[in-house]
Amino acid sequence: MKTAIIVLVSCVFFYFLVIRLLFPLIMSFMGKIYLRKKLFHSGNMQKTEILEKFHEITENKYNDKQAIDYFMKEKGLQFLLVTPNAPLILKYYLSNSTKVNLTFFEKVKFHEFVIKYKH
Helix, strand or coil: HHHHHHHHHHHHHHHHHHHHHHHHHHHHHHHHHHHHHHHCCCCCHHHHHHHHHHHHCCCCCCCCHHHHHHHHHHHHHHHHHHHHCCHHHHHHHHHHCEEEECCHHHHHHHHHHHHHHHC
């Protein structure tokens, strides 16, 4: 009886650890890598341009990591609409919310930039 309880508790712990904690982190990380490969062909030159525009619009309220994450999710949603068979990792990454909250006018200015941006 003790062994069965230990096995059951171990299975529940394993389920919680893997399915609830590690799986979402791995899927989100893989989605971010996939999207970076699709969006940033030139590397740092494109990122610098995006960061400059984002910081200009938001007046340096957010750090670079948050700015790139926000841009990738906005551009990733456009990419998702255009690509009919987008991978599951991309869909999972885009389903997570960002920590950036822009005002209406900041959103409008940034969306104008995102729409014109060619990757």
